[in-house]
Amino acid sequence: MRSGRSRFVLLLLIVTALSLVTLDFRGFGPLGTVQRSVRGLFEPMVGVGDLALSPFRNAWRGVTDYSTVERENAELRLQIEKLESDPLRQQNAQQQLDELKAQLQIVTAANTDVRIARVISGPVANFENNVRIDKGSSSGIRPAMVVVTAAGLVGRVAEVTDSQAVVELMDSRNFGVGVRPASAVAPTNFVLRGQGAGRPLHVQGELAAGSVQVGDAVVTSGLDRSAFPPDIVVGAISRVPDPSGAAGGSNRVSAVEVTPVVDPSSLSFVTVLLWERKG
């Protein structure tokens, strides 16, 4: 008898969970609203807990990350020296480009309203690939808005509550972005797909041999109805397989890889572009 009741409770829980999964997959609106509301209730408590637990967290990171921080510090010094080497010429060129685009009324990341947000935490769980920021819908942030740093693309807003947002990072599986080589003379647009945290992005499909080289910068194409404004730096081509190795001596290359320019593990502040896709 006890066993029968026990199985009935388990069955009820399974059916409820499967129903919730199904409703979530079908984008059932009220479920999302309830989720956001309950998460909104948790957020102040998590904030207080976060503050209270910060001494333990800092102590732990001091113990486990000391050598990493030292190495990053040295790398950053090198980068600063490199960046300081030629700033005026870059500044002048960028200014001219921005003015030209403004005159032509081309919508770009540079002339879009933005919100600066602080990254307050990494993913809550293993196998997740996102960051949380301290600005939400009350700051005008909406799902699918694009998130960048001064270096380039970070990802896009996946979920929003009143005071926080979750940003899906661009190396997440199934993340897609339309791009083009920054220096391409002829139009060469293609789509990049994320392969998982810390892994390079893959070019979807094939490219003409010779159309890209290792080291080429890749920027968002911003084609009509694109989810991203044009000319945001995404990364650099890091691998172009030899086309002669392809069956039949093809003049096309596949499995081209792009390494993102932004390291998601070192984000402190990000910029959310208050830009929404046309149509």
Add this chain to the structure above:
Amino acid sequence: MTADRGVVVVRAAAVVVLAMIVQAGLVSHLSMFGVRPEVTLLLAVTGGVAAGPDRGAVLGFVLGLSYDLFLQTPFGLSALIYALLAYAIGSVQLQMATRRPPARMLFVGVGTVVGIVVWVMVGLLFDAVAATTGAIVRVALVAGVVNSVLGLPVLRLWAWVFAPEAPLRVPT
């Protein structure tokens, strides 16, 4: 609902809320060998060990559902897996009815490994998770060891939660 049952529900709810605060507030900043602590899974597994299959399954469901609020995976996925896991662990524990600490640590460790592997497999099935085999093995092993060490104090926490009611089916 009796007064004792009410106290148990309030205590269990407090543990769930605390677990969410720790998981979302602390865990998101910590990692060991690139692995984040699996606090909610630890509570679900130990809930099954401490409270048996019936109450363990309900605890696992509530913990998983609360966890799902913070995840990008389909809502209800963790609730489904944690409920099944706590039920299975509770059933096995009930059959063996052992009180020896090493055996209980082993239960919690193995339960954590199974929970992670099943969670990722189901996540892959829904195309909601990206993970290499190496990452799955690393996360499962590290979290399994960490949770088995933390298992005994957490079992005491559950013993406190269920103390006002009738003794646990598997005494701690």
